[in-house]
Amino acid sequence: MRISVSSDMDEPVARSLVAALRERGHEVRTHGALRPGDDPQWAVCSEAAAREVADGTADQAVVCCWTGTGASIAANKVPGVRAALCTDAYTADGARRWNDANVLALSLRLTSQPLLTEILDAWFAGEPSADAEDRQNVDRVRLLDHGKTRM
Numbered sequence: 761m762r763i764s765v766s767s768d769m770d771e772p773v774a775r776s777l778v779a780a781l782r783e784r785g786h787e788v789r790t791h792g793a794l795r796p797g798d799d800p801q802w803a804v805c806s807e808a809a810a811r812e813v814a815d816g817t818a819d820q821a822v823v824c825c826w827t828g829t830g831a832s833i834a835a836n837k838v839p840g841v842r843a844a845l846c847t848d849a850y851t852a853d854g855a856r857r858w859n860d861a862n863v864l865a866l867s868l869r870l871t872s873q874p875l876l877t878e879i880l881d882a883w884f885a886g887e888p889s890a891d892a893e894d895r896q897n898v899d900r901v902r903l904l905d906h907g908k909t910r911m
């Protein structure tokens with residue numbers, strides 16, 4: 761997959777993330793502190809990575825900041841993006857399965873190397889649920905992208 765990665769800090773875990781994605785065979789495009797000369801502010805680089813998912817330049821994105829909160833908030837402001845802040849593998853699996861999340865948000869503070877591996881394993885193994893209720897929920901969220909609240 762084509763995966764956009766952003767981080768507001770040049771932390772070891774962010775570099776490990778990029779390396780791990782490449783090792784898994786993904787094509788990675790970096791933003792923020794991971795790209796020399798790029799704006800490292802979380803509101804800017806998270807949006808840039810998320811926008812590539814929305815416009816189809818990337819299949820998915822991983823957005824990082826110290827807590828993961830700002831990165832997830834900024835990414836979720838981009839229509840078409842469903843960003844999930846995941847602090848464990850179960851949450852990452854659920855984000856793909858129930859929420860059809862297309863952007864993974866990570867905390868640079870909390871995500872240890874082993875946890876990163878577990879989260880990525882779960883994220884990439886997870887498939888969106890075919891359950892009608894699950895699909896309906898995702899469709900409702902998609903409507904919000906267009907300012908609508910009713911199916």
Ligand SMILES: O=C[C@H](O)[C@H](O)[C@H](O)COP(=O)(O)O
Nearest residue numbers: 768825826827828829830831
């Ligand atoms: O949600 C915000 C992020 O956790 C930032 O990474 C955090 O605000 C730290 O940024 P700074 O070191 O620039 O204050």
